[in-house]
Amino acid sequence: MLSSDQEDLRLLRESARTLFERAGGSARARKLRDAGGGWDADMVRELAEAGVFGVTVPEDNGGLGMGLAAGGVIAEEVGRVIAPEPVVVTVALSLGLLRRLCPEHARMEQLVSGETVLPVAWQERGPNGGPAEASCRYADGKLNGSKAWVVGASGAQGFLVVAEGDAGPVLVLTEVGADGLSVEGRRQADGSAMDELSFSGTPAEELASGDAVRNALAEAINDATALTAAELVGLSARVFEISLEYIKAREQFDKPIGSFQVIQHRAVDLNVMLEIAQSGVREVLGLMDDETDPKARARLASRAKARAVTTAKKITRDAIQMHGAVGYTDEFDIGLYLNRSLVLSAWLGDDAYHRRIWFETREEEGAAQ
Amino acid sequence: MTDWNAMTDAEFRKEVRQFFEADYPEELRHLPHRPKFAEVEHWHRKLHAKGWVAPAWPAEYGGMGLSASKLMIFYEEQQRWGVNRGRDMGIQMVGPLIIKFGTQKQKDYWLPRILSCEDIWCQGYSEPGAGSDLANLRTRAEIDGDDFVINGQKIWTTMAHDATHIFMLVRTDPDTPKKQQGISFLLAPMDQPGVDVRTITTLSGETEFCEVFFDNARTPRENLVGELNKGWTMAKALLSFERIFMGSPSLAQNALGQLENFARGRGAFDDPVFRDRFAQAALDVEDHAALYSRFADQLKRGETLGADVSMLKIWVTECFQRITELMIEAAGPDGGTIGPLQVGNVGVDVLASFYKARPATIYGGSNEIQRNILSKAVLGLPS
Numbered sequence: 001m002l003s004s005d006q007e008d009l010r011l012l013r014e015s016a017r018t019l020f021e022r023a024g025g026s027a028r029a030r031k032l033r034d035a036g037g038g039w040d041a042d043m044v045r046e047l048a049e050a051g052v053f054g055v056t057v058p059e060d061n062g063g064l065g066m067g068l069a070a071g072g073v074i075a076e077e078v079g080r081v082i083a084p085e086p087v088v089v090t091v092a093l094s095l096g097l098l099r100r101l102c103p104e105h106a107r108m109e110q111l112v113s114g115e116t117v118l119p120v121a122w123q124e125r126g127p128n129g130g131p132a133e134a135s136c137r138y139a140d141g142k143l144n145g146s147k148a149w150v151v152g153a154s155g156a157q158g159f160l161v162v163a164e165g166d167a168g169p170v171l172v173l174t175e176v177g178a179d180g181l182s183v184e185g186r187r188q189a190d191g192s193a194m195d196e197l198s199f200s201g202t203p204a205e206e207l208a209s210g211d212a213v214r215n216a217l218a219e220a221i222n223d224a225t226a227l228t229a230a231e232l233v234g235l236s237a238r239v240f241e242i243s244l245e246y247i248k249a250r251e252q253f254d255k256p257i258g259s260f261q262v263i264q265h266r267a268v269d270l271n272v273m274l275e276i277a278q279s280g281v282r283e284v285l286g287l288m289d290d291e292t293d294p295k296a297r298a299r300l301a302s303r304a305k306a307r308a309v310t311t312a313k314k315i316t317r318d319a320i321q322m323h324g325a326v327g328y329t330d331e332f333d334i335g336l337y338l339n340r341s342l343v344l345s346a347w348l349g350d351d352a353y354h355r356r357i358w359f360e361t362r363e364e365e366g367a368a369q
Numbered sequence: 370m371t372d373w374n375a376m377t378d379a380e381f382r383k384e385v386r387q388f389f390e391a392d393y394p395e396e397l398r399h400l401p402h403r404p405k406f407a408e409v410e411h412w413h414r415k416l417h418a419k420g421w422v423a424p425a426w427p428a429e430y431g432g433m434g435l436s437a438s439k440l441m442i443f444y445e446e447q448q449r450w451g452v453n454r455g456r457d458m459g460i461q462m463v464g465p466l467i468i469k470f471g472t473q474k475q476k477d478y479w480l481p482r483i484l485s486c487e488d489i490w491c492q493g494y495s496e497p498g499a500g501s502d503l504a505n506l507r508t509r510a511e512i513d514g515d516d517f518v519i520n521g522q523k524i525w526t527t528m529a530h531d532a533t534h535i536f537m538l539v540r541t542d543p544d545t546p547k548k549q550q551g552i553s554f555l556l557a558p559m560d561q562p563g564v565d566v567r568t569i570t571t572l573s574g575e576t577e578f579c580e581v582f583f584d585n586a587r588t589p590r591e592n593l594v595g596e597l598n599k600g601w602t603m604a605k606a607l608l609s610f611e612r613i614f615m616g617s618p619s620l621a622q623n624a625l626g627q628l629e630n631f632a633r634g635r636g637a638f639d640d641p642v643f644r645d646r647f648a649q650a651a652l653d654v655e656d657h658a659a660l661y662s663r664f665a666d667q668l669k670r671g672e673t674l675g676a677d678v679s680m681l682k683i684w685v686t687e688c689f690q691r692i693t694e695l696m697i698e699a700a701g702p703d704g705g706t707i708g709p710l711q712v713g714n715v716g717v718d719v720l721a722s723f724y725k726a727r728p729a730t731i732y733g734g735s736n737e738i739q740r741n742i743l744s745k746a747v748l749g750l751p752s
Contacts, residue, residue: 244748244750248749248750256750258751259751264740264741264744264748268743268744269740271680271743271747271748272680272683272743276653279656279662283662306652355645355649356645359644
């Protein structure tokens with residue numbers, strides 16, 4: 001896959017930003033949260049028309065045929081306005097699986113055109129509440145078992161489920177409302193839901209099976225991890241801008257608080273962290289476009305997420321402190337961003353987790369040489 | 370005369386790499402201390418014969434005349450092979466200033482002597498009362514006939530005890546409304562009765578810094594570079610390239626490589642807490658390198674760098690310090706031992722790295738000063 005050139009990326013960033021700003025920026029996120037979570041179906045269609053969902057899909061399959069670097073540009077813009085639409089889920093996971101495993105399937109086109117949203121369910125919750133080995137079964141056209149931490153279920157038309165088949169993993173498609181399917185949402189800090197699915201003889205269509213599924217899933221997760229990092233970078237950038245404006249405007253002791261050196265140095269440190277994160281994550285996305293070795297791609301994705309989470313944690317928390325008491329109110333947008341960052345940080349692994357994966361993968365690569 | 374800029378980047382890189390790999394003396398690679406001239410003289414002769422002493426100077430003055438992008442490649446290869454910069458104050462600081470602001474006579478006289486290292490230069494900027502607040506400098510130069518007479522003191526003058534000349538900022542007018550005015554740029558010989566050099570012993574036991582005392586020292590009036598009382602602006606004009614090198618990833622990258630070998634040899638990676646801290650440091654270095662190349666690309670495109678380049682220095686020097694702390698941690702009970710610690714068949718000098726990292730957050734504008742600059746010039750925060 002070719003990494004798109006800088007000018008294309010700049011134009012893409014401009015048009016994505018305009019689209020989100022015209023739609024209402026972060027105010028739209030607040031409105032949707034107050035309405036009970038979920039997303040705006042019209043916005044999904046508008047994004048689709050701009051080519052957002054098909055950004056990494058080959059042109060022959062109706063996409064833009066750009067790389068992850070372009071996906072990252074879009075994800076950063078999603079993060080800037082904390083848009084709840086399932087952009088990374090669709091680009092990296094749903095389409096990431098289908099374009100690798102069954103690019104001719106009719107659902108590809110529907111995903112690209114925003115007609116349908118198909119969240120991917122692969123993780124399972126163990127008895128102690130943490131992640132567990134997969135045991136959800138698929139046999140004779142039916143699913144039995146459960147899946148957890150599914151993002152994007154509200155407003156979805158169906159689910160792509162990775163289950164255990166008779167001969168290794170299978171990717172199946174099941175529809176919302178299918179027999180024996182129950183969906184239970186767990187409300188997240190940002191008002192969205194993360195869902196738990198349970199299946200009892202639920203009918204499903206087999207799309208692919210075997211090692212190809214395992215490999216495609218690993219790659220899709222790598223992509224989603226790196227794009228979520230980009231989303232967090234966009235989010236952090238906006239939080240920094242809001243905070244910078246605030247410390248220039250807010251006066252105490254007859255001076256803007258941004259004139260105090262302790263605040264200035266703190267602001268500089270956040271700015272430096274942000275620039276490091278932005279360069280690091282953008283570099284990773286470009287490198288992942290040119291990299292085919294799965295281990296190297298996993299290491300790169302972990303590098304990006306570790307950096308983005310560390311940065312977002314520091315910037316969102318310090319932003320609350322710089323805002324003072326009003327930072328602790330729901331009225332100020334800064335809290336919406338903090339809440340969104342909590343969800344994006346935890347999903348697909350936080351910084352400590354990804355530093356561990358980064359180190360282990362690097363050791364494995366070193367040992368293989 | 371070869372037109373290096375007409376080569377492709379890849380060709381040029383290959384040429385530079387081959388020369389360093391074939392001709393750079395093995396015993397000088399990755400030199401842990403700052404050498405006296407005698408120690409690197411044989412290498413300097415080779416460079417001089419090849420015409421590569423001054424990569425950044427225009428060809429007409431005996432330099433290589435490299436474009437910004439070729440220059441970056443030259444320095445990258447230099448760092449990659451561990452090529453010592455030698456005694457390059459003349460090359461890096463005095464030469465460019467004379468080329469830009471000097472008279473024809475000054476160019477004709479000084480530049481060839483800088484290239485051949487007939488004159489070896491040291492930099493007289495800081496004073497006991499003028500560190501971060503450099504414009505507060507008080508060393509006086511007064512006109513007396515055909516000479517300037519110099520009185521005062523410079524400090525942190527690197528390798529002054531191995532220099533033949535000093536280039537300095539001096540106060541030539543004490544009665545200006547702003548202290549940045551009234552400062553001039555002066556060249557002076559070191560070998561005279563009025564100049565006294567004393568070395569300063571650092572925490573690591575090295576003596577590369579000096580104090581230089583001026584007691585009615587003299588230098589001819591023709592050794593004034595540029596206009597009288599315009600030294601401050603001239604000195605600042607030179608800093609553009611300097612500022613990105615202060616933030617180069619190489620020091621931290623080398624230390625990280627050493628840390629990894631040492632930690633592996635000592636079994637420190639068996640400890641998951643150490644592993645996590647190593648991963649943090651390694652990722653800090655990788656992501657810094659990504660930001661560094663963004664600035665380097667800006668230079669390569671021929672753009673000038675803004676004040677935001679300071680963030681490279683803040684991040685990498687603090688990162689360098691954390692890496693050397695991890696080395697001490699991995700050394701366990703040997704953490705206070707002077708000299709190389711043996712791991713397999715290599716010795717790692719943990720304390721030497723630690724000491725080397727300490728002044729990095731102080732020199733070249735302390736990190737606190739860099740933060741002041743960023744907060745005003747980049748973030749636009751009010752006074």
